[in-house]
Amino acid sequence: MPNSPPPFNRLSSTCFAFRGYNFENLGRTPELLAHAQYGPIVRRRLIECGEIASRTVGREVNLVRRVESRIEPDLSAYVDAVALIIAAEMAQLDILRELFHVELEKSQCYFGYSLGEIVALCASGSLSIEDAVGIPISLADDTASLADSCQLAVVFCRKQELPLKIVQQCCIETNQEGDELVGVSAVLSPNSVLIIGEGTSLERFRQKLAARIPARVFFKINEHRWPPMHTPLVWRKSINTRAAMFMAKMNSGVTVPQPPVLSMVTGKRSYDEINLRDTIYRWVDQPQLLWAVVYETLRCGAETIVHIGPGPNIIPATYHRLADNVQIQTRGSLGSRTLSTFVNRPWLKSLLPERAALLRAPMIQHIMIEDWLLAQEF
The missing domain is CATH 3.40.366.10 (Malonyl-Coenzyme A Acyl Carrier Protein, domain 2)
Incomplete structure (x- = not known):
């Protein structure tokens, strides 16, 4: 060959x-x-x-x-x-x-x-x-x-790691409120994750995470709609x-x-x-x-x-x-x-x-x- x-x-x-x-x-x-x-x-x-x-x-x-x-x-x-x-x-x-x-x-x-x-x-x-x-x-x-009601966001912190356990705890607490769901779709690095959420869940998740992390946490909402694969939303x-x-x-x-x-x-x-x-x-x-x-x-x-x-x-x-x-x-x-x-x-x-x-x-x-x-x- x-x-x-x-x-x-x-x-x-x-x-x-x-x-x-x-x-x-x-x-x-x-x-x-x-x-x-x-x-x-x-x-x-x-x-x-x-x-x-x-x-x-x-x-x-x-x-x-x-x-x-x-x-x-x-x-x-x-x-x-x-x-x-x-x-x-x-x-x-x-x-x-x-x-x-x-x-x-x-x-x-x-x-x-x-x-x-x-x-x-x-x-x-x-x-x-x-x-x-x-x-x-x-x-x-x-x-x-399922994508019609979802938004995807990149969540990251420049000053410190984003502990996955804290991120997931904030998702659980958000999911306990009403009918909307939010979940981690991907771990991109120690300081960044992809989150997909329904309705107002992303904003409520953001508030909970900001209260747990002393450094500033950034949210970048993606303009496109995404099927919520790799999350509980499925x-x-x-x-x-x-x-x-x-x-x-x-x-x-x-x-x-x-x-x-x-x-x-x-x-x-x-x-x-x-x-x-x-x-x-x-x-x-x-x-x-x-x-x-x-x-x-x-x-x-x-x-x-x-x-x-x-x-x-x-x-x-x-x-x-x-x-x-x-x-x-x-x-x-x-x-x-x-x-x-x-x-x-x-x-x-x-x-x-x-x-x-x-x-x-x-x-x-x-x-x-x-x-x-x-x-x-x-």
Whole structure:
């Protein structure tokens, strides 16, 4: 087999990161579909995932037409968005495997944010494409309907950490007041979380948190509507228990992922032959532990992160923000040469506290696979 090109010739220190749902989901997929070499591979996946979605919901889901027309799927087309993300990500891996001879199973690990974890499990052989597309699609319309009454906010503090226990206590107290619910959707870093709430719950949560944290806490309300995945809000439509019933009957989900998948449910390589159903059941309504997964990749010695999907956003942004913070903290006390010495010599690293792995953040190479593919010449 021909050798894989850089950066895919050091797969043992390369992780693949899969993005989830966003308010924009086309990315550069139209360009990949129109590409002479990539187009047939992308079309194949779009047709496959569109057909699975069509059978599941009982109406036509034409992903090829949507991509060719460059029509972004909004919340009213959440089914299309879910199928499109899965198809685009699987197609990008197909291109790497078929045209660039990348032996993906030899990479260090896969991980994904939200829907991206489902794609990672499919790409690693644990889930079939039918289950990876069909089960989320079965619940997509009801999940999207919950977004009408919800707002998403980034909550962060510049002066200190945001203890997750205090954040969750404030959510519990807010949920005890009336019928509206609020919950943590993701832990972005030790000082920032994503919160999704109904009605006035975000404001009431904000007041409770401000009374518990001495430093100023900032709230940035997102202008878009978001399905409240990974929060208790999905209980409104019994999304978690219905997902569990679907998974109980699926044929896949009994194979250890290869490469391993870092789960944002646990922050670790947790999947084995029997626990996929239980882990994904928790994935539905528990926060995404993004920070724990990012730290684990640094601790395990990853050198390259390949970002899979149309227009990756939250995962690369988290790494880049961490890298910037590390550089600011070390500037003046550690020069770049000294910093490189600290992170690249194992004996020296072993003398440092465990969290010294964070010093590696500025050294990580990030590859946006869409951009990389479209920059190649044939």
